[in-house]
Amino acid sequence: MPLTGKMAILVTSMAGMLDARMAFRLSVIMAGMMVAEDRRVAAAWFSAAGVQDDWDRFL
DSSP states (O other), X not given: OOOOHHHHHHHHHHHTTSOHHHHXXXXXXXXXXXXXXXXXXXXXXXXXXXXXXXXXXXX
């Protein structure tokens, strides 16, 4: 789920402060946080963001 509008701008600016090896994860995690329904834990965020086969890249 791609972020758009002001949220995309905000996350992009925050990701700019992170190491490049970690920065790509931020937008995926933020999108997952917003669409996760049940529990507010990282596993639910990853699942909601569609991270399935490569979830270990996000740990």
